[in-house]
Amino acid sequence: MIARGMGEGAGVSGAPPVSSRGDESGSISGSNGSAALNGAGGSNGQFGRPHRLSSRRVLVLNASYEPLNVCTVRRALVLILKQKAEVLENGSGVLRSETMRLDMPEVIRLVTFVRVPRDIHRRRITRKAVLARDGWICQYCGAEKPALTVDHVIPRSRGGKSVWENIVASCASCNHRKGNRLPHEIRMHPRNRPRPPGPTVFIRIAAPRTPVAWEPYLP
Numbered sequence: 001m002i003a004r005g006m007g008e009g010a011g012v013s014g015a016p017p018v019s020s021r022g023d024e025s026g027s028i029s030g031s032n033g034s035a036a037l038n039g040a041g042g043s044n045g046q047f048g049r050p051h052r053l054s055s056r057r058v059l060v061l062n063a064s065y066e067p068l069n070v071c072t073v074r075r076a077l078v079l080i081l082k083q084k085a086e087v088l089e090n091g092s093g094v095l096r097s098e099t100m101r102l103d104m105p106e107v108i109r110l111v112t113f114v115r116v117p118r119d120i121h122r123r124r125i126t127r128k129a130v131l132a133r134d135g136w137i138c139q140y141c142g143a144e145k146p147a148l149t150v151d152h153v154i155p156r157s158r159g160g161k162s163v164w165e166n167i168v169a170s171c172a173s174c175n176h177r178k179g180n181r182l183p184h185e186i187r188m189h190p191r192n193r194p195r196p197p198g199p200t201v202f203i204r205i206a207a208p209r210t211p212v213a214w215e216p217y218l219p
């Protein structure tokens, strides 16, 4: 029953969905007998309440402890039950089913190293991701302003492309001042050379309020 509820869409790197009760073999280590009950499930045999579970996010680390991505509690449970991941940090709350009791995972680590293709870091460019990469700081004047824009270092009208290497966070006044000029024409150069961001940027975007337990694992 547990397995049925979690199997769909929860696979990682081609793992087959959990499909039998045999996976309830009590493989979770490190259960510390926490008495906290918030998030404990109802009597329907599933873990937790769906809306609670769906709002929680779990940080997934590679076997090398590098942050990889963020997943749902459900997916994390599948990885744990299949012994594909170990729990590094538990959050508050306990998940219950008819036969099991698990502390709510907050940080997990894959048992086997997953080779991350270079391409995975070249994800879609969004304003939010550019601003996160640049620390929400204008790359021209250094101002930390709430309403930042993004600027093409080499303007599109001058042949600049919409790639990570050519887009930076810019406050509106710098963006306006720079206009259609090249950096050397107006002597406005980005403070940091723009590059494709690492996975941490996307992890921080996926979980706008980063849980405290994640911080030690995020560079």
Ligand SMILES: [Zn+2]
Pocket (backbone or CB within 6 Å): 138, 139, 140, 141, 142, 143, 170, 171, 172, 173, 174, 175
């Ligand atoms: Zn500025």
